[in-house]
Amino acid sequence: MKKWFSDVMWGVARAIPLSLLLLLISLVVPSPAQAQGGIAISGSFYRQNFEIPQGSSVSGPSIYVVVFNNGSEEFQIRMSWDAPFGVNVSLSDEDFLVKPGEQRKVFIGVEVTPEATPGEYTIDVTAESYKQEEGGILLMGAAGQSANLVVLGESASVNVQTLSPSGQPVVTVIRLFKVINGENFEVSYSDNGKLEANVSPGSFVASSYIGGNHMAEESFQLAAGEEKTVILTVATVFFEGFKIIPNYLEETEELAYAELVYTINNLYQVFPESKVMLQVTCEGSSEDEIELVTIAPLEIGRVGLKYNYQPKAGWKQGSYIFHLQLYVEGKIFTISHEELLEVVVPSDDGSNTDKSGLQLPVIGGIAAGSMILLTVIAIPVKRRLIKGRK
Amino acid sequence: MKAKRILISIIVSLVMLLGLTPMTVLAADSGSASGSFTTGNSDPTVDVVALYESNEITTATAMGPQIEYAVKVTVTDANTLDDLSTVTVTIFYDANGIYDVADVPTAGDVQYAAILTLTVDATPTWEIDAVSGGGTWSIVDGNCKQPTLTESTGDFWFHFEPGTVATETTGTDKWHIYAEADDLGGTPGDNYQDNITMNWYGEIVVNTPNVDWSTVAPGSDFSVNSQTGISLTYIANGAYDEQVAADSLWTGSPSGDATLNEDGTPGANQFSIKADNTTTLPDDTHLVKANTTSYTTIGDTGTQTDEIGNTITTNTLWLKVGTPFTDAAYSGTIYFKIADGA
Numbered sequence: 108m109k110k111w112f113s114d115v116m117w118g119v120a121r122a123i124p125l126s127l128l129l130l131l132i133s134l135v136v137p138s139p140a141q142a143q144g145g146i147a148i149s150g151s152f153y154r155q156n157f158e159i160p161q162g163s164s165v166s167g168p169s170i171y172v173v174v175f176n177n178g179s180e181e182f183q184i185r186m187s188w189d190a191p192f193g194v195n196v197s198l199s200d201e202d203f204l205v206k207p208g209e210q211r212k213v214f215i216g217v218e219v220t221p222e223a224t225p226g227e228y229t230i231d232v233t234a235e236s237y238k239q240e241e242g243g244i245l246l247m248g249a250a251g252q253s254a255n256l257v258v259l260g261e262s263a264s265v266n267v268q269t270l271s272p273s274g275q276p277v278v279t280v281i282r283l284f285k286v287i288n289g290e291n292f293e294v295s296y297s298d299n300g301k302l303e304a305n306v307s308p309g310s311f312v313a314s315s316y317i318g319g320n321h322m323a324e325e326s327f328q329l330a331a332g333e334e335k336t337v338i339l340t341v342a343t344v345f346f347e348g349f350k351i352i353p354n355y356l357e358e359t360e361e362l363a364y365a366e367l368v369y370t371i372n373n374l375y376q377v378f379p380e381s382k383v384m385l386q387v388t389c390e391g392s393s394e395d396e397i398e399l400v401t402i403a404p405l406e407i408g409r410v411g412l413k414y415n416y417q418p419k420a421g422w423k424q425g426s427y428i429f430h431l432q433l434y435v436e437g438k439i440f441t442i443s444h445e446e447l448l449e450v451v452v453p454s455d456d457g458s459n460t461d462k463s464g465l466q467l468p469v470i471g472g473i474a475a476g477s478m479i480l481l482t483v484i485a486i487p488v489k490r491r492l493i494k495g496r497k
Numbered sequence: 498m499k500a501k502r503i504l505i506s507i508i509v510s511l512v513m514l515l516g517l518t519p520m521t522v523l524a525a526d527s528g529s530a531s532g533s534f535t536t537g538n539s540d541p542t543v544d545v546v547a548l549y550e551s552n553e554i555t556t557a558t559a560m561g562p563q564i565e566y567a568v569k570v571t572v573t574d575a576n577t578l579d580d581l582s583t584v585t586v587t588i589f590y591d592a593n594g595i596y597d598v599a600d601v602p603t604a605g606d607v608q609y610a611a612i613l614t615l616t617v618d619a620t621p622t623w624e625i626d627a628v629s630g631g632g633t634w635s636i637v638d639g640n641c642k643q644p645t646l647t648e649s650t651g652d653f654w655f656h657f658e659p660g661t662v663a664t665e666t667t668g669t670d671k672w673h674i675y676a677e678a679d680d681l682g683g684t685p686g687d688n689y690q691d692n693i694t695m696n697w698y699g700e701i702v703v704n705t706p707n708v709d710w711s712t713v714a715p716g717s718d719f720s721v722n723s724q725t726g727i728s729l730t731y732i733a734n735g736a737y738d739e740q741v742a743a744d745s746l747w748t749g750s751p752s753g754d755a756t757l758n759e760d761g762t763p764g765a766n767q768f769s770i771k772a773d774n775t776t777t778l779p780d781d782t783h784l785v786k787a788n789t790t791s792y793t794t795i796g797d798t799g800t801q802t803d804e805i806g807n808t809i810t811t812n813t814l815w816l817k818v819g820t821p822f823t824d825a826a827y828s829g830t831i832y833f834k835i836a837d838g839a
């Protein structure tokens with residue numbers, strides 16, 4: 108009996124390792140072979156040098172990663188982050204499906220709570236591909252970025268607003284950047300024309316945009332504890348493509364007139380009435396001031412306009428400078444850049460002079476006057492002739 | 498009769514006088530003119546070159562490979578925009594970061610440049626130059642736009658995606674965008690936007706989908722449980738790191754769990770893993786951690802690749818198993834990661 112028991116125990120003892128071995132043989136069951144790769148990542152997150160005071164946060168459209176599925180099969184993406192105690196990372200998407208060839212932009216915000224300890228840290232953001240219905244030990248791809256974080260114990264606050272030239276609030280996108288080593292890092296964003304932010308002290312740039320057009324920008328400094336208000340004045344209507352095209356007489360190659368081509372671009376709102384004035388100087392002296400057009404109403408969008416200009420007193424030799432002014436509600440709203448036209452007036456003998464330029468309108472005036480005179484004289488003379496015949 | 502002669506004399510004099518007088522003067526300040534004129538060709542000007550996100554609303558100062566962007570090129574041609582022949586946009590890398598028109602390349606390169614060309618016409622043609630050595634740069638012609646050609650000023654929108662290995666900027670080096678509008682009538686107009694950064698891009702292709710430690714015994718060490726020949730392909734436009742992590746909990750079937758031990762000292766129903774990109778068993782710095790904790794770096798010397806990528810086939814995993822172990826078939830996931838490098 109004892110021997111039988113001993114034999115059984117001996118067999119059990121030998122069987123345990125074998126069972127465990129068999130256990131581990133079945134532990135890793137491979138699934139059919141298939142490529143799992145093709146996950147990729149890009150974006151701006153890793154470029155950030157976050158400098159965030161305790162109790163503040165940073166976010167904006169320029170802080171993100173983009174996750175790509177460049178493989179041949181769809182897979183789930185799980186976003187994760189790793190940050191020091193007291194620091195929270197917000198992700199606009201945390202778990203999503205990406206099909207082959209698709210990508211997903213994930214915006215990232217960083218919040219530093221009052222419990223965070225000032226110091227230098229690293230924040231990691233990782234995108235992991237995974238599948239839920241596979242068995243065995245799978246090898247999957249992941250891609251990630253890391254950013255530097257400095258938690259600060261001191262802060263400053265800034266209030267940015269956008270106003271029109273007349274002082275009215277204008278709804279714009281405002282982006283606030285901190286300038287570190289000459290590079291801009293976005294710290295706050297607003298799309299309603301007002302921005303308030305609690306930031307770390309340093310150098311900043313505030314920019315405003317309407318419809319993607321860069322409207323205004325201001326650089327400023329903030330010291331620890333400072334509260335600052337920054338006003339961005341935005342001209343929502345402006346001139347574009349202002350150019351001068353000289354047109355010459357075919358026979359004499361003299362300058363006949365200058366064709367002014369310009370576009371008014373109104374980005375923001377309809378104005379009941381606007382007026383374009385042309386200012387012309389020659390050799391620094393005022394030459395002309397002409398109302399070119401009245402537009403009522405001035406709609407949002409572009410208006411392309413032209414005007415053929417000749418000086419009232421004829422062309423003189425010299426430098427003509429043109430610029431346009433746009434009046435809205437009786438006030439100058441915007442002005443164009445200056446356009447230069449160098450005028451060379453040939454003399455009768457072919458040399459350059461400033462006299463012959465005057466001759467054309469003078470002769471023209473004589474001719475026109477003569478035509479009128481002729482008409483005045485001719486009609487009664489003709490009547491007399493007809494009367495005489497009768 | 499006398500009056501008739503006077504009238505004829507006056508008419509003849511005026512006809513002679515008018516014959517010497519150009520008609521243009523009648524338009525002195527009226528804003529109009531008539532007669533025979535030579536309208537000079539006005540060279541086009543490129544007023545604005547600006548990089549935007551693909552929404553054409555948000556301006557961008559940085560690009561990332563494989564992400565769609567839009568370049569706005571505002572052109573003025575006083576002869577109206579239909580006078581234009583082509584508008585060309587060249588996006589190029591500049592090692593010293595200081596824009597110089599002499600640096601604008603004349604051919605594309607997967608790492609350094611792409612040239613986008615619009616042939617202006619009622620039906621526009623959008624093209625990207627044949628980029629040598631690869632083809633992940635692309636022009637998104639379905640989103641490209643040209644303005645109304647009867648206007649004198651308008652915005653041309655070029656939508657494109659940088660290629661996977663468009664060189665990452667890491668210091669003073671920058672990318673610039675040069676645009677040129679040509680009406681074939683004189684001097685083309687041009688302009689540029691400089692100082693654009695290129696963000697890092699990293700892609701990993703796991704060519705080996707799974708591993709099989711088929712005969713692992715409880716209590717066995719790393720040295721006897723290796724799985725090598727794991728093939729990974731890295732594609733990057735700059736420096737990259739190779740990293741590994743694993744699920745912390747592996748699920749047993751029909752029941753039971755196995756837990757990852759990050760210290761290399763697995764106990765009951767625990768296991769540890771080491772990883773490297775070589776076949777040589779590394780030290781404890783290569784112990785794999787849970788993906789919820791952090792990733793372990795197994796390589797930090799990766800550099801910019803071509804578009805085919807850098808394939809490493811010597812990646813190896815070593816398994817250490819604690820004892821005892823619950824009888825079950827376990828499944829879990831090991832993650833190979835590409836991360837931005839220094």
